[in-house]
Amino acid sequence: MRPFFILVFAGLALASTIASGQTTGRPKTVKPPKTTRTAQPNQLSQALPSRETLQLPQPPEKVKSIFPPGTVTYANIPYAGDTLQKHLLDIYLPAGAGAHTPLVVWIHGGAWMLNDKYADMGYMRGTVRGFLEKGYALASIDYRYSTTAPFPAQIQDCAQALEFLYQHADQYRLDNSRIALIGFSAGGHLASLLGLSNNNAVRDFYPPSAPANSSDRPTNPPSGAPTPPGGPTNYKIRCVLDFYGPSDFLMLAANPDTSISNDRNPVAILLGALPIDRPDLARRASPVTYVDKDDPPFLIVQGEKDESVPCTQSKMLHSWLTLSGVPNELIVVPNAPHYGEMFDAEYIRDRVFATLEKYMNQERK
Numbered sequence: 459m460r461p462f463f464i465l466v467f468a469g470l471a472l473a474s475t476i477a478s479g480q481t482t483g484r485p486k487t488v489k490p491p492k493t494t495r496t497a498q499p500n501q502l503s504q505a506l507p508s509r510e511t512l513q514l515p516q517p518p519e520k521v522k523s524i525f526p527p528g529t530v531t532y533a534n535i536p537y538a539g540d541t542l543q544k545h546l547l548d549i550y551l552p553a554g555a556g557a558h559t560p561l562v563v564w565i566h567g568g569a570w571m572l573n574d575k576y577a578d579m580g581y582m583r584g585t586v587r588g589f590l591e592k593g594y595a596l597a598s599i600d601y602r603y604s605t606t607a608p609f610p611a612q613i614q615d616c617a618q619a620l621e622f623l624y625q626h627a628d629q630y631r632l633d634n635s636r637i638a639l640i641g642f643s644a645g646g647h648l649a650s651l652l653g654l655s656n657n658n659a660v661r662d663f664y665p666p667s668a669p670a671n672s673s674d675r676p677t678n679p680p681s682g683a684p685t686p687p688g689g690p691t692n693y694k695i696r697c698v699l700d701f702y703g704p705s706d707f708l709m710l711a712a713n714p715d716t717s718i719s720n721d722r723n724p725v726a727i728l729l730g731a732l733p734i735d736r737p738d739l740a741r742r743a744s745p746v747t748y749v750d751k752d753d754p755p756f757l758i759v760q761g762e763k764d765e766s767v768p769c770t771q772s773k774m775l776h777s778w779l780t781l782s783g784v785p786n787e788l789i790v791v792p793n794a795p796h797y798g799e800m801f802d803a804e805y806i807r808d809r810v811f812a813t814l815e816k817y818m819n820q821e822r823k
Contacts, residue, residue, distance in 0.1 A: 515543065515600075520580045526590050528553025532630060537599070537622035538615070538665075547599040547619050548575060549630050552590045557628070560636035560818050562589050562699075563620060564598040565652075567643030567797070569724040570612055571603045578642040581799045585807050592811060594818075595632055597623055601648070608730040609743050610662050613655075616648050617691055618665030624693040636818045639698045640810075643767065643797065644724075646703020650745035650775065653698040653756070656691070658748050664690060697755045697817040699810055701801060702767050705775035707733045707740035710768075749778040755785040757813045759801060761794030787813070 514534045525531075530551040538545035551559060566577040575598040579586050589596050601615035620637065627634035641649030655663055704710065707725055711733035725740075726732050733740035741747050756779055760772035769790060776788040789809060794800040 513543075515546065515574055515576070517548075517576050518580070521576045524579060524583050524586050525550060526553065526587060529590055530555065535622075537619045542602070544600045544602045545615065545618075546575070547597055547622070549623075549632075550590060550596040550598075551631060552593055552595065555593070555595065555631055557631050558633035558636075559593065559595040559631050560638075560814075561595045561597060561623065561627075561632045561634075562638045562640055562814070563623070563649075564596055565601075565616060565639065565641035565645035565649045566598070567641070567645045569604075570609075570644045570647075570728045571605045571724060575600045578645070578797070581797065582642075582802045584802045584804070585810060588807055588811060592814075594814065595630075604724070604728040609728050609739070612648055612728070613651055613663045614665050616652050617663055620652070620693045621665055621691045624691070634693065636696055637693055638696050638814055638818060640701070641699070641703055642701045643703060646700045647705070647745065648703075649698050650700045650703050650705060650756070651743070651748070653695045653754050654745050654748040656693075656695055656754075657750070657752050659690060660748070662742075695754045697757070697813055699757050699759075699813065700772070700775070701759045702761060702764055702772065702796060703745070704767050705771045706744045706746045708737055708744060709771070709774060711737070711740060746775055746778050749775075749782050749784065751783045753779070753782070753784045755813070755817050756787070757809060758786065758788045759806060760788065760790050761796055761800070762790050762792050763794060764796045766796040785817075 530553070532549040532551075534546045535549065536545055537547050564575070564579075566573050566575055568574075568577055579598075586596065597619075599616065599619040601612045601619075604612065623630075623632060623637070624634040626632075639649040639653055641647070651663075704725075707729070710725065720726070721732055729736060729739045729743060731739055756775070758772045758776055760767075760769050762769060772788060772790070776786055779786040787809065789806060791800055791803075791806070
């Protein structure tokens, strides 16, 4: 068996970067795609440096061309009230969207240490376009890298982004009672963890409490600074679309044929320790730890020949969900590697949209 995280988790991040059309050059000031209309960010941006003084991410050309004509774009919205570039999100609204548009939140991959909110879109063009064409809003979020802030910073950031979207739903014409998650690789891990732990009151995963006056918050805290958790979040997740995300770090650590024992592998960097040395941390960060009967439905998509995240990771999550009575579906894509256009196949898109149609529109219990 090929070495696991060293060979491919770094490789998947590079491949995802290439597939999304990203480059590693200095980001440029955002310009709206020709096919979209750019709306003004929320009021928090008024306290931030201007676009002339702050370098903001720019979508690659391959990503710009994905969205249907008439898409309304809100770019680089600061969701944490600070100036960290990894605390930004984009919102894409379908043309003619009225109030209460159902929302899909996109969480990118990259070994928790690479890429940004445009990653994975390049090889999932049909899926991305389909969200907008079928009337869903799409929000793509950034989160801090594990190389600057160890876990649980990444899940705190995701939770804070979702809470921001929940609280500002009216402003952006979103329906905060209909939220789904989609994530890829490391983003699949975070989407799964967010969806499964949301009803478990895991205090360490809560986003920091926002001061009553946003001016009281430091505008540029160190990116690796500790973030004391705040109170519980308000959002609920309708369903999770998990594309080849790791689900059980202890199971990975038990495999002698992987490079998980290397202290510079992405999981060890994420946790701040080897899983074999700190099984408590590995368990806390594993989505399967939080599976229970009240969790949201899942669609899990996995490559049969994934050289980065073993297929057994998705199969194990599928089994735990099934044993707990959580509706879920597992698609193993024949001969597929860790990422790529195979995952944008029509039959997979059909299952993605069928899952959304079923669970985003049904009455909540």
